[in-house]
Amino acid sequence: MASVTVKRLWKEYGRQVVLENLNLRIEDGEFVTIVGASGCGKTTFLRLLLGVEKPTRGELLIDDKPIPPEPGPDRGIVFQRYSLFPHLTVTENLLLGLEFTGSRFLGRLFGAKRRTALEKANALLDSIGLYAARDKYPSQLSGGMQQRLSIAQSVICEPEILLLDEPFGALDPGIRADMHEIILRLWSQNRMTVFMISHDLKESFQLGTRLLVFDKRRQDPQDPDAYGATVTYNLPLKAKATDRLAA
Amino acid sequence: MPRLINLHPPRGSAAFLAVLPFLVLIAAYLFGSNTRLEANPDDKLLPSVATLVDTVHAYAFEEDRRSGEVLLWVDTWASLKRIVVALGISAAIGLGLGLTIGAIPYIRALAAPFVAAVSMIPPLAILPVLFIVLGLGEVAKIALIVIGVTPVIARDVALRAGELPTEQLIKAQTLGASSWLLSTRIILPQLWPRLIDAVRLQLGCAWLFLIAAEAIASTEGLGYRIFLVRRYLAMDVILPYVFWITLLAFLMDWMLRIARRRLFPWAESQR
Incomplete structure (x- = not known):
């Protein structure tokens, strides 16, 4: 915050x-x-x-x-469009922030660190209703799913x-209406401005x-x-x- | 009556339509060849199918009396080696240049105008320079292809890097990406498909440069053979060689297309 x-x-x-x-x-x-x-x-x-x-x-x-x-x-950002990375699956998109901050050179996590990150990502995916779509690419998602993922992608980095x-x-x-519920929930859970x-x-x-x-x-x-x-x-x-x- | 643009041929018809121009070409050849050979059995311009088969057999399956080598395979191996090595080098340099030009403004200011200028040099015009400086060996031939193809690939890749939405690059920064991670994990992976496309589009040019270089100074290679037998008006060698080169180029293009689809499935759905 x-x-x-x-x-x-x-x-x-x-x-x-x-x-x-x-x-x-x-x-x-x-x-x-x-x-x-x-x-x-x-x-x-x-x-x-x-x-x-x-x-x-x-x-x-x-x-x-x-x-x-x-x-x-x-400071996280969600734009109206183009906030997702088309070459990464839903899970990879979500993991990205953790990988960037956790591995300064390769930008990839391995072993125990990766498992911890995956657990966190999966929990978040579940809470925004995207767990079933975790292996899809962004272009295969609907607009609402894309925006939910984009918000989660920012939130996982715990921005202030x-x-x-x-x-x-x-x-x-x-x-x-669903999106409002999700954003309010993420806001109250993550203590962001x-x-x-x-x-x-x-x-x-x-x-x-x-x-x-x-x-x-x-x-x-x-x-x-x-x-x-x-x-x-x-x-x-x-x-x-x-x-x-x-x- | 629907509009012409809305009429799609069914599968079978589409296949037939695709084959049709080839059939017409073959028929026209056979007709022309027959007519000319009837008028003059020694005519060399459009050899008969029998002559073509004999010659192909001699070149592809029999050892040459003088050198003891099977010429078609020696030529094919020599040419393929040159073009694959040259395209590999071009793709590597093109990708590196394109990525840095596209990602880093200082490199763009430094290199983009230079690459743009170099890409305008007609490579064949500096072929003599290459032969003088690099000698008549393999290096000059590979260098010609690399010089001809790399700037175009680099510019195409840089263009693609520039097309990536700014939103993506900003988003990656808010996820904690450094310039390095941004380049290697966001920009580079999205450039691979375009690199393959660029190489595919440059295949024709690469073959052109290869054949030109082989025609002038070589002792083996597909282009060398064509220009060697040209002296004897040996159309029975030239035509199968041209067909073979076309087939090789087509196969390379096809393999690159398949590789693109297999390796980068996300890029297909994006089109």
Whole structure:
């Protein structure tokens, strides 16, 4: 778990202002849902947290320390698509994080270490309902199965922060309910701080402990790039995941 | 009436259609050969089937009177050795270059423009240079194929590496991958199928370079034999040799295709 602090953060691409004067304090273990119109900097904010973009001005702190300049195992990510490795089976995809951190040169585990990792992976596969599909390749899975695997793939590394960029955007509404249950369960079990972008307001209210709305405060019709978006609403929601799991 | 693009031939018809052009070619040959031999029994341009069979028998199953060797196999062995070694070297260098160019921006800045420029050198134009520098032995012939084929393979592989979604590379980093692990466990395995495709597409070029090199300076090899007997208008040797080369090239292509399917099943379902 980790807290995130944003202080007077600006992000500009040349003359285009994407984020302006962002100020936030997110506590340990919150589930933050982010909504807003397209092109108003939600994904940019996530990419800043991920470390693939740098703020133009201002500070972005994790546990009051500056964010590392590149992606790392402390911050997991699930994209809408392409998060899985097509050349690896479901089990291999899931093992990958453990193998990367457990074997710096070969990136593969053997013997007892491999058995421990496999046990952990199998338990996780079972909990997300993918154990039967463990030897399939990602292209043989449905969209919902792929996203469940992708989330598990990040969670197995026990990140302090989990970033979700419209993870359920491409899924059928029926499957989404299952996905919500899984993500809430993994969140409460693994004590992560979660940031999730969503297009679905209902979903955002249901899942989050805090809802952020990104929007532009000012508009210049002659120069749409002149002003950037910021957090216009910062709503605390219900606190406990377990309450909502029961509901 | 359905659209032409929606009409699929049933299995049997498809097989017949596939064989048809070959049958037409053979029929046309037999007709031409007969007509010409009727007009002039000494005609050498389109030898009769009997002559072809005799010649193939002499080359493939009898020892040559002068050298005591069975020429077709000596030639085949010499040529195959050259082309397989050359393609192996090309594939290894091409993969290494392509992977590093695709994965590491500094290497890309350093090597990509150079490889692009080198790939534009017509290899046959520097064949004399190779013979002068490397001598008339095996090295020059293999070098010609390697020089001709490697840059294309390297560029193709690098292109594939560049096509991998950024999401994948970022995800791997969030799972704790170093540059090394990212290259060896994420990028490299996904380049193998494309490497095989690249080599398959370069087979024709490789054979072209091989035959060119053998035609100019060699004492054995399929290309050498064709250019040797050309002096005597020996179409009865040239045509079976061309057929044999085509068959060998086809078999190599087929084996690579099977290997791709067997070794990388995940790449099939991705297409």
